[in-house]
Amino acid sequence: MTTAHTYQRVSAHSPHLYGQKGKGVIVMESCPITAIGMRNILARHCGFAAGVELVSNLSEIPLLMRHNPAKLIIMELCGEDESVLDGLRLIALCLENWPAASIIVCTALDNPRVLQLLTASGIKGLVLKQEPTAALAQCVQQVISGHRNYSLKVRQLLANQSTGGKALTARELDVLAYLFSGKSVTTAALMMHRDIRTISTHKRNAMHKLGFHNDGELYLQGKWMAKTGPVFTH
Template sequence: MTIAHTYHRVSAPSPHPYGQKGESVIVMESCPITALGMRNILAQSCGFADGVQLVSNLSEIPGLMHHRPAKLLIMELCGEEESVLDGLRLIALCLEHWPSTSMIICTALDDPRVLQLLTASGIKGLVLKQEPAVALTQCVQQVISGRRSYSHKVRQLLSNQSSGGKALTARELDVLSYLFSGKSVTTAALMMHRDVRTVSTHKRNAMHKLGFQSDGELYLQGKWMAKTGPVFAR
Protein backbone atom coordinates (compact mmCIF):
# COMPACT_ATOMS: atom_id res chain seq x y z
CA MET A 1 0.00 0.00 0.00
CA THR A 2 1.38 3.41 -0.95
CA ILE A 3 1.66 6.44 1.33
CA ALA A 4 -1.10 8.21 -0.62
CA HIS A 5 -3.53 5.33 0.04
CA THR A 6 -2.58 4.52 3.62
CA TYR A 7 -5.46 4.80 6.04
CA HIS A 8 -6.39 2.43 8.82
CA ARG A 9 -7.57 2.68 12.40
CA VAL A 10 -4.78 3.25 14.89
CA SER A 11 -4.43 0.88 17.78
CA ALA A 12 -2.65 1.99 20.92
CA PRO A 13 0.99 2.47 19.89
CA SER A 14 3.71 0.66 21.75
CA PRO A 15 6.62 2.64 23.25
CA HIS A 16 9.01 3.70 20.53
CA PRO A 17 12.52 5.17 20.68
CA TYR A 18 11.96 7.84 18.03
CA GLY A 19 9.05 10.03 19.09
CA GLN A 20 9.23 11.65 22.51
CA LYS A 21 6.31 12.87 24.58
CA GLY A 22 5.72 16.59 24.19
CA GLU A 23 7.43 16.88 20.82
CA SER A 24 5.31 18.43 18.10
CA VAL A 25 4.98 17.41 14.46
CA ILE A 26 3.26 19.34 11.68
CA VAL A 27 1.92 17.47 8.66
CA MET A 28 0.84 19.59 5.69
CA GLU A 29 -1.27 17.57 3.25
CA SER A 30 -4.33 18.78 1.35
CA CYS A 31 -5.95 15.33 0.99
CA PRO A 32 -7.67 14.50 4.32
CA ILE A 33 -7.44 10.73 3.85
CA THR A 34 -3.72 10.84 3.03
CA ALA A 35 -3.13 13.18 5.98
CA LEU A 36 -4.85 10.76 8.38
CA GLY A 37 -2.83 7.89 6.96
CA MET A 38 0.40 9.81 7.52
CA ARG A 39 -0.63 10.59 11.10
CA ASN A 40 -1.29 6.90 11.66
CA ILE A 41 2.16 6.00 10.33
CA LEU A 42 3.71 8.53 12.71
CA ALA A 43 1.77 7.11 15.66
CA GLN A 44 2.19 3.40 14.97
CA SER A 45 5.69 3.22 13.55
CA CYS A 46 7.50 6.34 14.75
CA GLY A 47 6.18 6.90 18.28
CA PHE A 48 4.47 10.25 17.67
CA ALA A 49 1.14 9.35 19.26
CA ASP A 50 0.46 12.91 20.43
CA GLY A 51 1.27 16.38 19.19
CA VAL A 52 0.71 15.77 15.47
CA GLN A 53 -1.02 18.75 13.85
CA LEU A 54 -2.61 18.34 10.43
CA VAL A 55 -2.91 21.34 8.12
CA SER A 56 -4.07 21.50 4.52
CA ASN A 57 -2.26 24.59 3.22
CA LEU A 58 1.25 26.00 3.29
CA SER A 59 -0.09 29.33 4.54
CA GLU A 60 -1.00 27.76 7.90
CA ILE A 61 2.54 26.65 8.71
CA PRO A 62 4.32 29.95 9.60
CA GLY A 63 1.72 30.85 12.24
CA LEU A 64 2.04 27.45 13.90
CA MET A 65 5.81 27.63 13.80
CA HIS A 66 5.85 31.12 15.34
CA HIS A 67 3.60 29.86 18.14
CA ARG A 68 5.51 26.65 18.76
CA PRO A 69 8.31 25.46 16.47
CA ALA A 70 7.84 21.82 15.56
CA LYS A 71 10.49 19.16 15.95
CA LEU A 72 9.46 17.71 12.60
CA LEU A 73 7.67 19.24 9.59
CA ILE A 74 6.37 16.87 6.91
CA MET A 75 4.84 18.62 3.92
CA GLU A 76 3.64 18.38 0.35
CA LEU A 77 4.92 21.14 -1.93
CA CYS A 78 1.56 22.88 -2.23
CA GLY A 79 -2.04 22.83 -1.09
CA GLU A 80 -5.22 24.06 -2.74
CA GLU A 81 -4.74 27.40 -4.52
CA GLU A 82 -0.98 27.20 -3.89
CA SER A 83 1.91 26.48 -6.24
CA VAL A 84 5.17 24.56 -6.14
CA LEU A 85 6.97 27.91 -6.16
CA ASP A 86 5.07 28.75 -2.95
CA GLY A 87 6.33 25.51 -1.45
CA LEU A 88 9.93 26.24 -2.38
CA ARG A 89 9.60 29.69 -0.78
CA LEU A 90 8.23 28.20 2.43
CA ILE A 91 11.08 25.70 2.62
CA ALA A 92 13.59 28.55 2.44
CA LEU A 93 11.64 30.52 5.07
CA CYS A 94 11.53 27.60 7.51
CA LEU A 95 15.19 26.75 7.07
CA GLU A 96 16.11 30.37 7.76
CA HIS A 97 13.88 31.02 10.78
CA TRP A 98 13.57 27.54 12.33
CA PRO A 99 16.80 25.69 11.51
CA SER A 100 16.32 23.21 14.36
CA THR A 101 13.12 21.86 12.76
CA SER A 102 13.76 18.82 10.59
CA MET A 103 11.91 19.02 7.28
CA ILE A 104 10.69 16.07 5.22
CA ILE A 105 9.02 16.56 1.85
CA CYS A 106 6.46 13.85 1.08
CA THR A 107 5.27 14.61 -2.43
CA ALA A 108 3.54 13.19 -5.48
CA LEU A 109 5.89 15.23 -7.65
CA ASP A 110 8.51 13.11 -9.41
CA ASP A 111 10.14 15.67 -11.71
CA PRO A 112 13.91 15.06 -11.30
CA ARG A 113 14.70 18.76 -11.78
CA VAL A 114 12.63 19.82 -8.80
CA LEU A 115 13.68 16.81 -6.72
CA GLN A 116 17.29 17.90 -7.22
CA LEU A 117 16.40 21.43 -6.11
CA LEU A 118 14.84 19.97 -2.98
CA THR A 119 17.89 17.89 -2.09
CA ALA A 120 20.03 21.00 -2.53
CA SER A 121 17.75 23.16 -0.38
CA GLY A 122 18.74 21.75 3.00
CA ILE A 123 15.73 19.56 3.79
CA LYS A 124 16.47 16.42 5.80
CA GLY A 125 14.22 13.93 4.01
CA LEU A 126 12.48 13.34 0.68
CA VAL A 127 9.99 10.59 -0.14
CA LEU A 128 7.34 10.06 -2.82
CA LYS A 129 3.69 9.32 -2.07
CA GLN A 130 3.74 6.64 -4.76
CA GLU A 131 6.09 4.56 -2.60
CA PRO A 132 5.10 1.98 0.05
CA ALA A 133 4.12 3.35 3.45
CA VAL A 134 7.27 1.86 4.95
CA ALA A 135 9.30 4.40 2.92
CA LEU A 136 7.86 7.23 5.02
CA THR A 137 8.48 5.28 8.23
CA GLN A 138 12.12 4.72 7.32
CA CYS A 139 12.57 8.33 6.28
CA VAL A 140 11.15 9.70 9.55
CA GLN A 141 13.19 7.30 11.68
CA GLN A 142 16.43 8.17 9.90
CA VAL A 143 15.79 11.93 10.05
CA ILE A 144 14.90 11.84 13.75
CA SER A 145 18.13 9.91 14.28
CA GLY A 146 20.05 12.82 12.78
CA ARG A 147 20.61 11.52 9.25
CA ARG A 148 19.45 12.71 5.86
CA SER A 149 17.12 10.32 4.08
CA TYR A 150 16.16 10.18 0.41
CA SER A 151 13.92 7.28 -0.53
CA HIS A 152 14.85 4.54 -2.98
CA LYS A 153 12.64 5.94 -5.73
CA VAL A 154 14.00 9.46 -5.23
CA ARG A 155 17.57 8.18 -5.53
CA GLN A 156 16.63 6.33 -8.71
CA LEU A 157 15.12 9.45 -10.28
CA LEU A 158 18.16 11.51 -9.33
CA SER A 159 20.71 8.97 -10.57
CA ASN A 160 20.91 10.59 -14.02
CA GLN A 161 20.99 14.16 -12.73
CA SER A 162 24.29 16.01 -12.47
CA SER A 163 25.59 16.34 -8.93
CA GLY A 164 26.23 19.58 -7.09
CA GLY A 165 22.87 21.25 -7.71
CA LYS A 166 21.93 24.47 -5.95
CA ALA A 167 18.62 25.64 -4.52
CA LEU A 168 16.73 28.54 -6.07
CA THR A 169 17.18 31.79 -4.17
CA ALA A 170 14.26 33.93 -3.00
CA ARG A 171 14.95 36.45 -5.77
CA GLU A 172 15.06 33.74 -8.42
CA LEU A 173 11.73 32.39 -7.20
CA ASP A 174 10.25 35.89 -7.37
CA VAL A 175 11.50 36.36 -10.93
CA LEU A 176 10.03 33.02 -12.02
CA SER A 177 6.69 33.94 -10.47
CA TYR A 178 6.56 37.18 -12.44
CA LEU A 179 7.65 35.55 -15.69
CA PHE A 180 5.22 32.64 -15.38
CA SER A 181 2.38 35.09 -14.72
CA GLY A 182 3.04 36.67 -18.12
CA LYS A 183 5.29 39.56 -17.09
CA SER A 184 8.36 40.46 -19.13
CA VAL A 185 11.83 40.77 -17.61
CA THR A 186 11.51 44.55 -17.89
CA THR A 187 8.16 44.60 -16.10
CA ALA A 188 9.45 42.22 -13.44
CA ALA A 189 12.42 44.53 -12.86
CA LEU A 190 10.11 47.51 -12.39
CA MET A 191 7.86 45.63 -9.97
CA MET A 192 10.85 44.32 -8.00
CA HIS A 193 12.62 47.71 -8.06
CA ARG A 194 15.68 46.08 -9.55
CA ASP A 195 17.86 46.73 -12.57
CA VAL A 196 16.84 44.82 -15.70
CA ARG A 197 20.31 43.28 -15.89
CA THR A 198 19.99 41.99 -12.33
CA VAL A 199 16.62 40.39 -13.06
CA SER A 200 18.01 38.88 -16.27
CA THR A 201 20.83 37.35 -14.22
CA HIS A 202 18.32 35.88 -11.75
CA LYS A 203 16.36 34.42 -14.67
CA ARG A 204 19.48 32.93 -16.25
CA ASN A 205 20.63 31.42 -12.95
CA ALA A 206 17.19 29.90 -12.31
CA MET A 207 17.14 28.38 -15.79
CA HIS A 208 20.59 26.87 -15.22
CA LYS A 209 19.56 25.34 -11.87
CA LEU A 210 16.43 23.86 -13.46
CA GLY A 211 18.34 22.52 -16.44
CA PHE A 212 16.56 24.62 -19.07
CA GLN A 213 18.59 25.72 -22.07
CA SER A 214 16.19 28.23 -23.63
CA ASP A 215 13.23 30.47 -22.87
CA GLY A 216 11.04 28.03 -24.78
CA GLU A 217 12.02 25.17 -22.46
CA LEU A 218 11.52 27.37 -19.41
CA TYR A 219 7.96 28.33 -20.34
CA LEU A 220 6.85 25.04 -21.88
CA GLN A 221 8.37 22.70 -19.30
CA GLY A 222 8.56 24.87 -16.19
CA LYS A 223 5.45 27.03 -16.12
CA TRP A 224 3.46 24.33 -14.31
CA MET A 225 5.45 25.15 -11.14
CA ALA A 226 3.50 28.40 -10.81
CA LYS A 227 0.09 26.80 -11.39
CA THR A 228 -2.33 26.35 -8.52
CA GLY A 229 -4.54 23.32 -8.15
CA PRO A 230 -3.76 19.79 -9.44
CA VAL A 231 -0.28 20.64 -10.75
CA PHE A 232 0.95 17.06 -10.50
CA ALA A 233 -1.43 15.95 -13.25
CA ARG A 234 0.14 18.31 -15.76
Protein backbone atom coordinates in the same frame (compact mmCIF):
# COMPACT_ATOMS: atom_id res chain seq x y z
CA MET B 1 1.29 36.01 -4.98
CA THR B 2 -0.80 35.95 -1.81
CA THR B 3 1.18 33.12 -0.27
CA ALA B 4 4.50 34.90 -0.67
CA HIS B 5 3.14 38.07 0.88
CA THR B 6 1.91 36.09 3.89
CA TYR B 7 5.39 34.63 4.34
CA GLN B 8 6.96 38.09 4.26
CA ARG B 9 4.60 39.49 6.88
CA VAL B 10 5.31 36.62 9.25
CA SER B 11 9.08 36.88 8.87
CA ALA B 12 9.01 40.61 9.50
CA HIS B 13 7.02 40.44 12.72
CA SER B 14 8.62 37.67 14.76
CA PRO B 15 12.44 37.64 14.49
CA HIS B 16 12.81 36.77 18.18
CA LEU B 17 11.27 33.35 17.55
CA TYR B 18 13.70 32.32 14.83
CA GLY B 19 15.97 29.41 15.62
CA GLN B 20 13.83 28.16 18.50
CA LYS B 21 13.87 24.40 18.86
CA GLY B 22 10.44 22.93 18.39
CA LYS B 23 8.79 19.80 19.72
CA GLY B 24 5.87 18.73 17.56
CA VAL B 25 5.20 17.90 13.93
CA ILE B 26 3.39 19.84 11.21
CA VAL B 27 1.90 17.81 8.35
CA MET B 28 0.84 19.85 5.32
CA GLU B 29 -1.39 17.80 3.03
CA SER B 30 -4.48 19.07 1.21
CA CYS B 31 -6.23 15.68 0.99
CA PRO B 32 -7.83 14.99 4.43
CA ILE B 33 -7.72 11.20 4.03
CA THR B 34 -4.03 11.21 3.12
CA ALA B 35 -3.29 13.59 6.00
CA ILE B 36 -5.00 11.31 8.53
CA GLY B 37 -3.10 8.34 7.12
CA MET B 38 0.18 10.17 7.57
CA ARG B 39 -0.71 11.04 11.15
CA ASN B 40 -1.45 7.38 11.83
CA ILE B 41 1.97 6.42 10.41
CA LEU B 42 3.63 8.95 12.72
CA ALA B 43 1.76 7.55 15.72
CA ARG B 44 2.29 3.84 14.98
CA HIS B 45 5.84 3.81 13.67
CA CYS B 46 7.58 7.04 14.69
CA GLY B 47 6.55 7.74 18.29
CA PHE B 48 4.43 10.82 17.59
CA ALA B 49 1.21 9.84 19.31
CA ALA B 50 0.51 13.50 20.08
CA GLY B 51 1.68 16.89 18.95
CA VAL B 52 0.89 16.40 15.25
CA GLU B 53 -0.75 19.41 13.60
CA LEU B 54 -2.52 18.85 10.27
CA VAL B 55 -2.82 21.76 7.84
CA SER B 56 -4.09 21.86 4.27
CA ASN B 57 -2.18 24.84 2.86
CA LEU B 58 1.42 26.00 2.80
CA SER B 59 0.42 29.45 4.03
CA GLU B 60 -0.57 27.98 7.41
CA ILE B 61 2.93 26.69 8.18
CA PRO B 62 4.69 30.02 8.89
CA LEU B 63 1.83 31.08 11.15
CA LEU B 64 2.17 27.91 13.21
CA MET B 65 5.96 28.12 13.28
CA ARG B 66 5.75 31.69 14.51
CA HIS B 67 3.68 30.79 17.56
CA ASN B 68 4.82 27.23 18.27
CA PRO B 69 7.84 26.04 16.24
CA ALA B 70 7.78 22.36 15.27
CA LYS B 71 10.80 20.05 15.20
CA LEU B 72 9.59 18.36 12.01
CA ILE B 73 7.66 19.59 8.97
CA ILE B 74 6.28 17.03 6.51
CA MET B 75 4.85 18.71 3.45
CA GLU B 76 3.58 18.35 -0.08
CA LEU B 77 4.88 21.00 -2.47
CA CYS B 78 1.52 22.71 -2.94
CA GLY B 79 -1.96 22.93 -1.51
CA GLU B 80 -5.18 24.17 -3.05
CA ASP B 81 -4.57 27.27 -5.19
CA GLU B 82 -0.85 27.12 -4.35
CA SER B 83 1.94 26.36 -6.79
CA VAL B 84 5.05 24.22 -6.58
CA LEU B 85 7.00 27.48 -6.55
CA ASP B 86 5.15 28.43 -3.36
CA GLY B 87 6.39 25.19 -1.82
CA LEU B 88 9.98 25.83 -2.85
CA ARG B 89 9.81 29.36 -1.48
CA LEU B 90 8.37 28.09 1.81
CA ILE B 91 11.23 25.61 2.15
CA ALA B 92 13.73 28.44 1.69
CA LEU B 93 11.87 30.56 4.25
CA CYS B 94 11.77 27.81 6.87
CA LEU B 95 15.41 26.86 6.42
CA GLU B 96 16.40 30.49 6.88
CA ASN B 97 14.16 31.36 9.83
CA TRP B 98 13.72 28.03 11.64
CA PRO B 99 16.94 26.10 10.93
CA ALA B 100 16.37 23.76 13.87
CA ALA B 101 13.30 22.29 12.15
CA SER B 102 13.80 19.32 9.82
CA ILE B 103 11.82 19.27 6.57
CA ILE B 104 10.58 16.15 4.78
CA VAL B 105 8.86 16.53 1.43
CA CYS B 106 6.28 13.83 0.67
CA THR B 107 5.14 14.51 -2.88
CA ALA B 108 3.37 12.99 -5.84
CA LEU B 109 5.72 14.80 -8.24
CA ASP B 110 8.33 12.41 -9.60
CA ASN B 111 10.02 14.58 -12.24
CA PRO B 112 13.78 14.01 -11.71
CA ARG B 113 14.44 17.73 -12.22
CA VAL B 114 12.05 18.52 -9.34
CA LEU B 115 13.63 15.89 -7.12
CA GLN B 116 17.15 17.11 -7.85
CA LEU B 117 16.14 20.66 -7.00
CA LEU B 118 14.66 19.46 -3.73
CA THR B 119 17.76 17.49 -2.72
CA ALA B 120 19.82 20.63 -3.32
CA SER B 121 17.45 22.80 -1.28
CA GLY B 122 18.57 21.59 2.14
CA ILE B 123 15.60 19.42 3.12
CA LYS B 124 16.34 16.38 5.29
CA GLY B 125 14.03 13.83 3.69
CA LEU B 126 12.28 13.12 0.40
CA VAL B 127 9.74 10.41 -0.31
CA LEU B 128 7.10 9.84 -3.00
CA LYS B 129 3.44 9.25 -2.25
CA GLN B 130 3.43 6.39 -4.74
CA GLU B 131 5.70 4.37 -2.45
CA PRO B 132 4.62 1.95 0.31
CA THR B 133 3.72 3.28 3.76
CA ALA B 134 6.99 1.93 5.11
CA ALA B 135 8.95 4.40 2.97
CA LEU B 136 7.55 7.42 4.82
CA ALA B 137 7.95 5.74 8.21
CA GLN B 138 11.58 4.90 7.47
CA CYS B 139 12.27 8.40 6.20
CA VAL B 140 10.84 10.01 9.36
CA GLN B 141 12.73 7.60 11.62
CA GLN B 142 16.02 8.39 9.91
CA VAL B 143 15.47 12.14 9.90
CA ILE B 144 14.53 12.40 13.58
CA SER B 145 17.65 10.34 14.32
CA GLY B 146 19.72 13.07 12.71
CA HIS B 147 20.26 11.54 9.27
CA ARG B 148 19.29 12.65 5.77
CA ASN B 149 17.07 10.17 3.94
CA TYR B 150 15.87 9.89 0.36
CA SER B 151 13.57 6.98 -0.42
CA LEU B 152 14.56 4.10 -2.72
CA LYS B 153 12.36 5.34 -5.57
CA VAL B 154 13.78 8.85 -5.27
CA ARG B 155 17.33 7.50 -5.44
CA GLN B 156 16.45 5.42 -8.49
CA LEU B 157 14.97 8.43 -10.29
CA LEU B 158 18.04 10.52 -9.47
CA ALA B 159 20.55 7.84 -10.47
CA ASN B 160 21.05 9.25 -13.97
CA GLN B 161 20.96 12.90 -12.95
CA SER B 162 24.11 14.97 -12.68
CA THR B 163 25.27 15.63 -9.13
CA GLY B 164 26.19 18.87 -7.41
CA GLY B 165 23.05 20.85 -8.20
CA LYS B 166 22.56 24.22 -6.52
CA ALA B 167 19.47 25.39 -4.69
CA LEU B 168 17.48 28.33 -5.98
CA THR B 169 17.73 31.41 -3.78
CA ALA B 170 14.67 33.13 -2.33
CA ARG B 171 15.08 36.01 -4.80
CA GLU B 172 15.37 33.65 -7.76
CA LEU B 173 12.22 31.85 -6.65
CA ASP B 174 10.39 35.16 -6.31
CA VAL B 175 11.40 36.17 -9.83
CA LEU B 176 10.22 32.82 -11.24
CA ALA B 177 6.92 33.18 -9.40
CA TYR B 178 6.28 36.52 -11.07
CA LEU B 179 7.32 35.21 -14.49
CA PHE B 180 5.09 32.13 -14.28
CA SER B 181 2.16 34.29 -13.20
CA GLY B 182 2.45 36.08 -16.54
CA LYS B 183 4.53 39.09 -15.49
CA SER B 184 7.44 40.35 -17.58
CA VAL B 185 10.95 40.93 -16.25
CA THR B 186 10.24 44.67 -16.33
CA THR B 187 7.03 44.29 -14.33
CA ALA B 188 8.72 41.95 -11.87
CA ALA B 189 11.45 44.55 -11.34
CA LEU B 190 8.86 47.23 -10.62
CA MET B 191 6.90 45.02 -8.22
CA MET B 192 10.03 43.86 -6.40
CA HIS B 193 11.49 47.39 -6.34
CA ARG B 194 14.69 46.20 -7.99
CA ASP B 195 16.70 47.25 -11.03
CA ILE B 196 15.71 45.37 -14.19
CA ARG B 197 19.31 44.20 -14.58
CA THR B 198 19.18 42.62 -11.14
CA ILE B 199 15.97 40.78 -11.98
CA SER B 200 17.44 39.63 -15.31
CA THR B 201 20.46 38.26 -13.44
CA HIS B 202 18.22 36.38 -11.00
CA LYS B 203 16.30 34.93 -13.95
CA ARG B 204 19.48 33.90 -15.76
CA ASN B 205 20.96 32.29 -12.63
CA ALA B 206 17.73 30.40 -11.94
CA MET B 207 17.59 29.08 -15.50
CA HIS B 208 21.22 27.95 -15.29
CA LYS B 209 20.58 26.05 -12.06
CA LEU B 210 17.51 24.42 -13.59
CA GLY B 211 19.38 23.45 -16.74
CA PHE B 212 17.33 25.64 -19.09
CA HIS B 213 19.09 27.52 -21.90
CA ASN B 214 16.36 29.85 -23.12
CA ASP B 215 12.87 31.14 -22.33
CA GLY B 216 11.26 28.47 -24.48
CA GLU B 217 12.78 25.69 -22.37
CA LEU B 218 11.92 27.53 -19.15
CA TYR B 219 8.22 27.88 -19.94
CA LEU B 220 7.83 24.50 -21.64
CA GLN B 221 9.95 22.17 -19.52
CA GLY B 222 9.57 24.19 -16.34
CA LYS B 223 5.78 24.33 -16.35
CA TRP B 224 5.72 21.99 -13.33
CA MET B 225 6.82 24.98 -11.23
CA ALA B 226 3.51 26.74 -11.91
CA LYS B 227 1.47 23.59 -11.24
CA THR B 228 -1.11 24.17 -8.52
CA GLY B 229 -2.41 21.69 -6.00
CA PRO B 230 -5.58 19.67 -6.50
CA VAL B 231 -8.92 21.09 -5.44
CA PHE B 232 -10.94 18.81 -3.17
CA THR B 233 -14.65 19.03 -2.58
CA HIS B 234 -15.40 19.20 1.12
